[in-house]
Amino acid sequence: MTSGGIGRSVSTWAAGAAALLGGTAAWANPVPNQLNMTKGVSEWSPYAMHMVALWVCVVIGVVVFGAMFIAMFRFRKSRGAVAEKWSHSTKLEIVWTVVPVIILIFLAHLATGGLTTFADTTGSEMTIKVTGYQWKWRYDYVDYKGKGVNQVGFMSKLEETSDRTRQLRSNLDPEKIQVDGYPTYLLDVDKPLVVPVGVKIRFIIVGGDVIHSWWVPALGWKMDAIPGIANSAWTKIKEPGVYRGQCAELCGQDHGFMPIVVKAVPRAEFEQWLASQEDAAKVEKAAQTAQAAPAPAPQG
Amino acid sequence: MAHEATHDHHDHHGAPSGFFQRWVMSTNHKDIGTLYLIFSLTMFFIGGAFAMVIRAELFKPGMQLVQPYFFNEMTTMHALVMIFGAIMPSFVGLANWMIPLMVGAPDMALPRMNNLSFWIMPFAFILLLSTLFMPGGGPAGGWTMYPPLSLQGESIAYTIFAIHLMGISSIMGAINIIATILNMRAPGMDLLKMPVFVWSWLITAFLLIAVMPVLAGAVTMLLTDKYFHTNFFNAAGGGDPVLFQHIFWFFGHPEVYIMILPAFGIISEIIPTFARKPIFGYRAMVFAIASIAFLSFIVWAHHMFAVGLPMGAEIFFMYATMLIAVPTGVKVFNWVSTMWGGSMTFETPMLFSIAFVILFTIGGFSGLMLALAPADFQYHDTYFVVAHFHYVLVTGAAFSIMAAAYYWLPKWSGHMYSETWGKIHFWSSVISVNVLFFPQHFLGLAGMPRRIPDYNVAFANFNMISSIGGFWFGASQLIFLGVVIHCVFFSKKKAADRSWEGAKGLEWTVPSPAPFHTFDVPPVIHDDELAHGNTEH
Numbered sequence: 077m078t079s080g081g082i083g084r085s086v087s088t089w090a091a092g093a094a095a096l097l098g099g100t101a102a103w104a105n106p107v108p109n110q111l112n113m114t115k116g117v118s119e120w121s122p123y124a125m126h127m128v129a130l131w132v133c134v135v136i137g138v139v140v141f142g143a144m145f146i147a148m149f150r151f152r153k154s155r156g157a158v159a160e161k162w163s164h165s166t167k168l169e170i171v172w173t174v175v176p177v178i179i180l181i182f183l184a185h186l187a188t189g190g191l192t193t194f195a196d197t198t199g200s201e202m203t204i205k206v207t208g209y210q211w212k213w214r215y216d217y218v219d220y221k222g223k224g225v226n227q228v229g230f231m232s233k234l235e236e237t238s239d240r241t242r243q244l245r246s247n248l249d250p251e252k253i254q255v256d257g258y259p260t261y262l263l264d265v266d267k268p269l270v271v272p273v274g275v276k277i278r279f280i281i282v283g284g285d286v287i288h289s290w291w292v293p294a295l296g297w298k299m300d301a302i303p304g305i306a307n308s309a310w311t312k313i314k315e316p317g318v319y320r321g322q323c324a325e326l327c328g329q330d331h332g333f334m335p336i337v338v339k340a341v342p343r344a345e346f347e348q349w350l351a352s353q354e355d356a357a358k359v360e361k362a363a364q365t366a367q368a369a370p371a372p373a374p375q376g
Numbered sequence: 377m378a379h380e381a382t383h384d385h386h387d388h389h390g391a392p393s394g395f396f397q398r399w400v401m402s403t404n405h406k407d408i409g410t411l412y413l414i415f416s417l418t419m420f421f422i423g424g425a426f427a428m429v430i431r432a433e434l435f436k437p438g439m440q441l442v443q444p445y446f447f448n449e450m451t452t453m454h455a456l457v458m459i460f461g462a463i464m465p466s467f468v469g470l471a472n473w474m475i476p477l478m479v480g481a482p483d484m485a486l487p488r489m490n491n492l493s494f495w496i497m498p499f500a501f502i503l504l505l506s507t508l509f510m511p512g513g514g515p516a517g518g519w520t521m522y523p524p525l526s527l528q529g530e531s532i533a534y535t536i537f538a539i540h541l542m543g544i545s546s547i548m549g550a551i552n553i554i555a556t557i558l559n560m561r562a563p564g565m566d567l568l569k570m571p572v573f574v575w576s577w578l579i580t581a582f583l584l585i586a587v588m589p590v591l592a593g594a595v596t597m598l599l600t601d602k603y604f605h606t607n608f609f610n611a612a613g614g615g616d617p618v619l620f621q622h623i624f625w626f627f628g629h630p631e632v633y634i635m636i637l638p639a640f641g642i643i644s645e646i647i648p649t650f651a652r653k654p655i656f657g658y659r660a661m662v663f664a665i666a667s668i669a670f671l672s673f674i675v676w677a678h679h680m681f682a683v684g685l686p687m688g689a690e691i692f693f694m695y696a697t698m699l700i701a702v703p704t705g706v707k708v709f710n711w712v713s714t715m716w717g718g719s720m721t722f723e724t725p726m727l728f729s730i731a732f733v734i735l736f737t738i739g740g741f742s743g744l745m746l747a748l749a750p751a752d753f754q755y756h757d758t759y760f761v762v763a764h765f766h767y768v769l770v771t772g773a774a775f776s777i778m779a780a781a782y783y784w785l786p787k788w789s790g791h792m793y794s795e796t797w798g799k800i801h802f803w804s805s806v807i808s809v810n811v812l813f814f815p816q817h818f819l820g821l822a823g824m825p826r827r828i829p830d831y832n833v834a835f836a837n838f839n840m841i842s843s844i845g846g847f848w849f850g851a852s853q854l855i856f857l858g859v860v861i862h863c864v865f866f867s868k869k870k871a872a873d874r875s876w877e878g879a880k881g882l883e884w885t886v887p888s889p890a891p892f893h894t895f896d897v898p899p900v901i902h903d904d905e906l907a908h909g910n911t912e913h
């Protein structure tokens with residue numbers, strides 16, 4: 077079936093590698109053979125720090141493993157090497173204690189900066205409450221530009237074709253599930269979270285039953301949704317687009333099947349959408365109160 | 377130091393002849409060590425079978441083999457069996473066999489408790505594994521057992537009771553090891569002449585005594601929350617689910633060091649033997665183990681960066697975690713320096729040790745990356761973490777155990793194993809394990825969460841590669857089983873007392889196989905016969 081046979085995917089591999097090296101491509105959702113973390117689309121991104129840490133590790137690795145391989149080559153008994161007797165060198169030991177400390181201080185400095193900006197949710201212009209349930213998400217729009225939002229909130233769960241395909245031995249092809257040519261198996265929902273670009277959005281994240289974790293890689297972070305605790309985090313999305321993620325904390329049997337889709341649209345479009353949702357909520361409310369009111373006398 | 381010291385003058389000559397008397401009633405450190413090793417190898421294959429189920433389901437997108445709930449049972453059981461059934465007991469088995477031989481003691485300090493420590497284990501695991509056959513199934517909330525999810529499971533009481541038993545066994549084992557090392561060393565075996573393996577176990581035993589009760593407390597609170605209406609972790613009743621995570625990881629992080637410090641000890645014995653050169657910086661090695669053990673108590677919340685800790689706490693735990701890289705680095709540099717200027721040969725134990733140094737270090741690198749809290753907001757709970765801990769646990773802990781098995785098999789069995797097949801096992805394992813786990817770094821970075829039974833097709837290729845590596849690695853371990861069985865029962869090649877040319881230490885002064893009783897009379901110690909007898913620095 078799918079499995080993206082290894083042969084078939086050589087071309088997608090090339091695409092993935094190009095995205096990795098070139099980096100210009102907006103590469104916000106997982107692509108086949110992706111090797112590295114996304115740069116993300118939010119103002120805040122751990123990508124740079126990840127790359128610095130990665131290169132630090134690569135360089136140290138080359139030095140240490142290089143020394144090891146030289147040792148393994150030069151000091152073989154089969155090449156007639158005779159064991160030396162020394163087993164100590166204060167100078168060396170000081171060097172390889174102090175040098176790592178300096179590298180660590182540098183990394184810690186970078187990371188502290190990243191944490192400080194991440195923790196700062198001040199100046200946000202919008203609040204969205206995210207609630208994790210077994211096994212779907214609920215989004216409630218709390219306020220936008222200083223004004224309360226009237227009753228806009230909805231459940232968001234795995235869309236139906238994926239849901240059918242993911243049943244045990246469904247014999248349906250996950251590869252067939254695509255949106256605009258992008259494979260969305262298990263990464264698409266019935267109703268996405270719609271947000272504006274260029275606006276600092278504060279998320280309040282809670283758990284409705286067990287612990288979940290709200291994660292959209294393109295936004296750069298995940299945050300646990302815990303019953304009884306209100307966590308907060310922020311994003312400010314730079315480019316319109318559809319950004320996909322998944323629950324990241326084991327939450328029961330369908331943990332793998334509660335995706336997250338964030339649709340970022342230009343501000344004006346968002347405001348329109350929000351207004352229409354508020355209107356729809358009003359109409360619905362009116363209908364509900366009419367229904368709940370004592371039924372008028374039968375019309376004949 | 378001599379063979380006459382190994383003859384006993386008591387009434388108990390040799391091993392009892394009845395099977396029941398010899399194995400079930402045993403108080404002999406060697407037999408109990410053997411029992412531990414057989415038990416842990418069995419668990420290694422059971423846990424491995426669960427892993428095969430996981431990798432088979434993940435072979436390609438779509439659900440082909442098992443229901444999601446059963447998949448979660450598999451991930452949970454795989455971890456519990458591997459950690460508590462395979463890795464920990466095999467280190468205890470090695471401790472039982474080798475510590476008395478290495479310090480010149482006739483047996484463990486508390487031989488009957490030793491018997492009890494072992495015989496608790498099979499019952500604990502029968503209890504745990506039996507849940508798989510019960511209506512409602514086994515635990516499926518992850519080995520970390522986070523509430524409220526874990527409280528939804530119906531088998532939680534069995535799991536908790538099994539964990540209590542394992543904890544009691546570990547604590548008794550640890551007490552025994554400490555008592556043996558502190559009280560039973562032969563005269564002249566100063567603390568700072570002990571093999572690094574003995575040191576590493578001394579420190580590990582203290583870690584065990586410190587944290588196993590903490591785990592017991594945490595799971596007991598789960599039990600009372602589930603059945604006795606307490607609300608420790610129930611937010612609706614004023615409790616806090618995050619409290620469990622703090623308690624769990626206060627146990628959990630030292631626990632991961634419980635699984636690697638003895639490995640450090642093993643590698644520090646094997647590399648000098650095959651480099652024919654004393655270990656570089658003996659005291660620094662011991663001190664590094666001690667400081668890692670200390671630091672392991674103050675880093676637990678690096679498993680919780682995404683639970684929404686206050687920024688001050690994130691910064692503290694981030695800095696503390698990064699600090700661990702320093703003593704860990706010292707150990708790696710010292711192993712490399714031990715090799716430098718040596719006269720190396722590459723028998724199977726050495727091959728596994730070299731692979732350990734390289735691949736454990738790769739796991740350390742990803743550990744350092746995970747320690748950076750802002751980056752961990754991405755890495756956390758993804759396959760990147762899965763890759764990290766399998767590099768430190770499989771190519772770290774498990775490889776060190778295999779290295780130890782090859783290194784000491786001649787002493788245990790009196791025969792040499794087949795070097796050819798040992799090498800085949802090594803190369804097959806070392807290649808497949810990287811095919812298995814290296815692509816998981818990519819999967820995690822690309823955005824694949826851990827503990828999911830199915831995934832988007834973008835993750836298909838690396839998952840397939842990983843699964844192929846997994847089946848291959850699993851099959852390779854059958855070679856190991858074959859080599860061990862061949863060595864013990866069929867090998868014709870007699871092992872010398874000093875089975876390896878460069879081997880030093882008391883264990884090589886007794887005959888191979890080591891007789892049932894050794895060092896009934898304390899050996900006379902000559903410093904230059906010890907692996908670390910002359911470490912005036």
Ligand code: HEM
Nearest residue numbers: 632636678679740743744746747755756757761765768769
């Ligand atoms: C340089 C040393 C190390 C550092 C800095 C380090 C750091 C970390 C961090 C920060 C995490 C949490 C990642 C996350 O969940 O987002 C982690 C997870 C883990 N580490 Fe390490 N680690 C190191 C060495 C080890 C060793 C030696 C072992 C075991 C032998 C180990 C076993 C584990 C395990 C089992 C987990 C995952 C636990 C779970 O969530 O189920 N680590 N490590």
Ligand SMILES: [Cu+2]
Nearest residue numbers: 323325327331
């Ligand atoms: Cu989940």
Ligand SMILES: [Cu+2]
Nearest residue numbers: 629632678679
């Ligand atoms: Cu840890």
